Amino acid sequence: MESITFKDVDSNVPIDLNVILADQYETRDIHKVKVFVAILKDKKSISPAIRSLAKLFPIPKDLIHLKRVRNNQQSDTNEIIICKECETSVDQIERKLANSIDYTDLKIVSVPNGPPFNRWQFEKASKLWPVNFFENKEITQRLDGTCISLNDRWTIDSIMRDLVKRSMENNYRDFGAIVDSNFNVLVICGDHIDRHPLRHCPMNLIDLISSLQGGGSWYKKDNQENQSIDGPLSLIMTTDHDPDAYLCTGYDVYLTREPCIMCSMGLLHSRIKRIFFLEEQIKSTTRLKDGCPNDLALSRMKLHTNPDINHRFDVWRVKLKNDC
């Protein structure tokens, strides 16, 4: 798969941010299919040919992204798509087209087999045959990185570097933070797999947020008088929050490790808005067991792009450019 090289918004910014989208959006690649094309006799033949072919060879649903006619600038001829090569033979086409359209020849041409999902695919597809393209600006801005401003990148960088520092100071434990839409850090937490095997960092974070809202399983509201619950491992940075909020609705999570399937599902159910995780995990030579297992739930399985899930969230890989 030929990946898109994401635009570097500013070379001075100390992080690279790469969005993870469904495969069809992330690639420049396009697939091709062969079709029969008739070379029309002259320009006047175009309209009658389109009308005739609408009855004789209606364009199949999977090719409606293609414009029916193109002007071949190299040969200065007008060409019209008849049908897919695999669907019929030259003899049958010639019989059907006789006395219906004015054409000089038939040929086989490779055309894009599906609609373009991004601008890069559109440009590539258009070189083969004219295609319809309705650009999804939100997708484009995620792909080229322009949906996150320079200022926000600096803030994301400082939050992530703080988590990396905490991780290194705490035996390379996974660390994470939940942050509101104004970049206020609400809670910070490390994993607690030494206490319970399911206490991965994201699960602790969700539970901490839940405790602020009167819930919580491992953390209870009674414990919050002291904002440092587990020493440096679980911190409530502010109790100033919307009491009617539902878990992580509208919040972002920052993680030093890609969340596993369990934690990704937990974050999905918590209604998280965006996940930022470190692309290159911090190497530990002393810790025997990691928090989240390395199951690549987001970067390879792309769980968040599954059409059957009932909440959408963005996922970004964060690469710190300079060593911490």
Ligand SMILES: [Zn+2]
């Ligand atoms: Zn996990």
